Amino acid sequence: MRAYYMKTQESHARLTDLAVPTPGPGEIRVAIRACGLNFADLLMQKGTYQDTPRAPFTLGMEISGTVDAVGAGVTTLVPGDRIAVYSGQGGLADYGVFDAARAIKLPETMPFHHAAAFQIAYGTSHMALAYRARMQPGETLLVTGAAGGVGLSAVEIGKLMGATVIAQARGADKLEVARAAGADHLIDASEDLRARVLELGGADVVYDAIGGETFKAAFRACNPEARLLPIGFAGGEVPQIPANHLLVKNLTVIGFYIGGYLKFRPEAVTQSLRTLIDWYLEGRLTPHVSNILPLERVEEGMTLLRERRSTGKVVITM
Template identity: 45%
Template sequence: MKAVLCDEYGAPDVLKLVDLPAPEMKPGHIRISVRAAGVNFQDTLIIKGTYQFKPPMPFIPGGEAAGVVTEVADDVTGFAVGDHVLALTSWGSFCEELVAPADRCVKFPAGMDFAEAAGFLTNFGTSYHALVHRANLQKGETLLVLGASGGVGLAAVQIAKALGATVIAAASSESKLKIAKESGADHLINYAEGEYKDKVKELTGGKGADVIYDAVGGDYFDQALRCVNWNGRILVVGFASGRIPTAPVNLTLLKGCAIVGVFYGRFKQEEPEKSQQAIEEIVDLYRQGKLKPHISKRMPLEQAREALNLFVNRQAEGKIVLTSGAA
């Protein structure tokens, strides 16, 4: 099978497209013919060796895949050959064939194609966990989404609208803001027009945002502390800007606000039953037409390096997927 291999840490250019033997079947697993694999910012960190976990070398990157079940271990129930499934793998998805733990796979709804499925669970799972479990976002509250045109950002916009919140989307270009508007954002802020904190206060009558979803970090987080409402919650989702910020904690005292960490991967490990329930809830929202992944690019597996470089160069919009076969 074809696979993308990482055998040294570095930028996406270190990755190699290789032919590998099909993976061996294991108890508790299912074999999947991969049709699409989601590409995420965290993949760029994993291949650099700077993410929260480090797979043993060499490894296949890619944390989510969608495809067709071709084999089921004898001890696995609930799956059958021919099922269309998506898998959360942490790594190992940039390949043509995958053996994945059955408890990290779910069947996806009729009408969802493979590319949408591969772009669904990480982004929408992360944002649902952030907004529902960590922020307890309420109907009528105002959410500010930083990096609103990225995969998790667009998911946050859609989920917040489904929950009845008002959404302010912030991004770095008009084309990116257009995507956020199409996903339901009520107000738009272009970073290029100067500091966003004053605009947020203007849009909220001087109060500030009740919840701030920050997948960017750096200077953008610094401003977040200055435009969050009393009793507000700032969600720390990631650091796409490259700089991990530090917080002047006196502002948390003055604002009465909370800085809340969001780590979807550990949440799934620590609270598997709650995580599974959340998956069912976001799939139901998809069936209702309230959530839909924005697939901006479908690129062949051979272009994995180019796909990851879009994240490195901050050119990614929406969801990017790698495809093999009929996706």
């Protein structure tokens, strides 16, 4: 089988022929049909992601496909079942072996490319906004990097939860994508973010995927008792938060990493995904996939992420 494989942490990931794996107890083998790309895949290649596996490993964090074989003790799934798995690794391959407990059955009406684009972006945004920030209807949500995978899902979910959504992105095309997802107000990345948000009444919740100066400007545009979620650092700089400034407006900075919940509260992730799939079936969520590429073009997909030329998700198909 083919796999986008990192042999050592110092080597570059490349397509490699590997043996088809055998599932062990509690595991399933999946014939992978699609894998969503994430900014974290780029960080893993550099060894800078907070949850980088030890090499050798196959990249690819979220997959969809069909169960091909089951290991001992697996009774909830059978070969042929359509499933999605938040795998953390191993997704950019023709086959993968995963913990059966992480698999979620897919409705027949959900295409594989939507399922592969769904779990991390929507799961992160839903749990961050609903479970961690406890955002309420009528509050104002500021989303930075609003045309990216997690940012766009935050716009969509924020609107569903009854928030007024301010979306920041770079360029008219990306802002139009955010507007179509439900954003009430649009701010170009070239504008003064702090000034524009304050003109709109300030932010009650900040969902920041950029970091650096963008986070600092959003921080200064917060209303009293606002909650800030530093979701990612696509701009390359991890912001340093002045604790004394938190006191003045009684602000709260909330850490959130969905992968951590898979380790200590996996049922919270599962319940969130069930809610999201229900919303999808009701037509309330529409995953935006800007690029669908075959596995042979995975490097092209990574470049789209690296150069920020995609909107929503990039999906690799097998």
